[in-house]
Amino acid sequence: MHRSTREIRLAEALVESADTLVDDFEAAHYLPRVADHCVRLLGARAAGFMLIDEGGTVSLTASDAHREVALDLLRAQRGGGPCLDSYGSGRPVSPVSIGAAPTAARWPEFTERALAHGIVGTFAVPVRRHERLLGALNVFVAALPAEAAPPGDTASGDGTELRLAQLIADCTALGLRNHDTYVQCRTLAGQLQQALSSRVRIEQAKGMLAERWNTAADHAFVAMRQYARRRQLPLDRVAQAVIDRVADDAELRREAGRGDGEPRA
Template identity: 35%
Template sequence: MTAALIDLADTLVADFDPADFLYRVTEHCMDLLDIGDAGVMLAAADGPLRLVAATSEQVRLVELFEPDAREGPCFTAYHEAAPVDHTMVVPSSRWPDFSARAHLAGYRSVHASPIRLREDTIGALNLFRRVPGPLPDADQHLARALADATAISLLQQTTLDHHRTLNMQLQQALNTRTVIEQAKGYLTSHHSIDPDTAFHRLRAYARSHRIRLADLARDVIDGTVALPPSTTEDTPLTKDSTQDPPDPAR
């Protein structure tokens, strides 16, 4: 936990990469909390809530539904600036469409914590579980700490350059997410792999070669970098690989 908070606080560098930082947030959530997947949603100034990081393709598809439908626990946590616990019951009286989609994807509950610093709420940290019921109290407190650390780290970046605003940082994260998704699609098509494995290869290659994730994604799309067709580290980030897949009939 200490290492995670220190990592999230170490952002006052000239080459700060918002996209990579937000993916690290989700990875720390996976390591420290009793969850199956995690996602981060952020909103630029006066802009809509957007998904900027997710631990799997499965949760990404569920998360993308919320901003478009303007409903769901994550959307509510952001707009009410308060944590939300929700158990996916089908049929559900609250957020029925979101609950049905999440339940079909194998999720049984979700905890959403606002990413905020004092009065400034800039997004939501979304924690999906494959078991029903609220997130344990200890994990809720830790999720709050991770969300607060994320807000502080993003907001303190403005001290590096008076002309670089939070809105620019969040917009950069949104733009680079698009590039990363395009690179995932390219690898999925050309290497005949699933999107989670494609993303795992991108992250592993970027880390081992010490290059920015967004830069690598652009190079892959442009054809200037060719990732190896296979690797021994192709296991996507998940904590539920041993569990039975969701029942499609539900």
């Protein structure tokens, strides 16, 4: 691949993998696009992610390019394979020749399935953010990268393909973790906004009742609180009913008269 073309494709891959701070983000759509960038950038047949959450649940996602091939090879790693090796060690698995005897002995089921699909080489890199391992990215090739030396199973070249894959995996991990943080922040912001809006409604309703009854605001608040507790309703809902003028004013007044012996808010 011409150098400038590869640089452009790498830039596209990194931008795609970092673009996760959006409300409509879905990993099921995001990860295949990133895997497709790997296929184009690395001249691979297919690529896929094996992600493992903190509870040990495994999820598999493949490139749209030769999707079924990638998924089959990811599933074939139940008994061992490049993804599990990379995830287990936290280190890359250098390009290996599928037909080499050491590879067949190392991952028999995976090797059989790979050869059946015409895959002759593979490598994998961990997907992680700092010390948090999320899974592994597996690349499947129909022609070995220059750094793989068949029939051996270790890299002998400059490792460019492996480094590029690791760069994309690192950026993917960053994108996934950033989205998790984004969701947490949006959720917290929503909860705080809801709490603030609720408090505003309660204060507004308290003031309306105090003015209507010509009484202290604390007295009006006690009435709403007692009304809400006796009917097992959220205080915010009672406040909204007061604001909308649909609350039973006579019942509220009776609650105010009963009192509850608690400090006035």
